[in-house]
Amino acid sequence: MPRKQSAADAPLRLDNQICFAVYSAAHAFNRVYKPLLDRLGLTYPQYLVMLVLWERDDVPVKTIGEKLFLDSGTLTPLLKRLEAAHLVKRTRSSEDERQVLIALTPQGHALKDKARAVPQSILAASDCSVSELVAMKDEIVALRDRLNAVIGE
Template sequence: MTATPTTTQPSPDDDFLRLDRQICFSLHAASRAFGGVYRVVLKDLGLTYPQYLVMLVLWERGPLPVKDLGEALRLDSGTLSPLLKRLETAGLLRRERSTRDERSVHIHLTEEGAGMREPARAVPRRIAAATGCDLQEISDLRDRLDALTRRLDEADLTSPATA
């Protein structure tokens, strides 16, 4: 005996279940597209995108404890540690245990790592050009994404969903 498929009327909520209606998928697709562009642009520097992010923070803030670096990049230590090890092996940074607190490790740029800052200055302009957006559009989009991130971080997911 074969089961007959049941036909149900589409509900208005069904439209929200379409892939092309998911903001998370649009952000995911944009992130993957950015990843492809960064892969090409960062090739000359010999960096991956996550490595580039580490270098950006260190160029901007100087030596940092691993904990602070992880917070700035929103990365946990399990993700950050192998990344730092690869950058250290490449001679771009060094890790030093704190003399005041043995549990704390500080990250310092090497001379070679600090010297990469100048050639990296071209990266943001190349990325901006690849977007096809002007600088104001990029700034506005970044501000909106930052605000979205803050709202998601603060979201009360224990309350029932409202439409």
């Protein structure tokens, strides 16, 4: 005979939900990143876009979206703000007029050097060895990919 808070409720308990763990960890990361990224004049999603562009430049919006799992509804205004900050340039492709290519400006390239300090600070804040973090990251990525596989039916 179950009382309130019985074992049957365990799956609904907040502390038992991996999803909430991930959700709240993402916010915690965001709060740690905030003061670091303020110095670069970037928000966290903007920083992610810059990470993509620092790896490869002159790519359509679609490509950025595939890497970050974001769509044009998110990226279009974000990229316009990066353009207003003179970090990227948006130009419609001449080969395929449907595409908008995103290229770094000299300032956008230059920001990469300043950004190198960020991962170090995050590593320090996580108070964890690199190998532990890599192992966790690989597990989380594997989980994410299984979840994304379910979405595509």
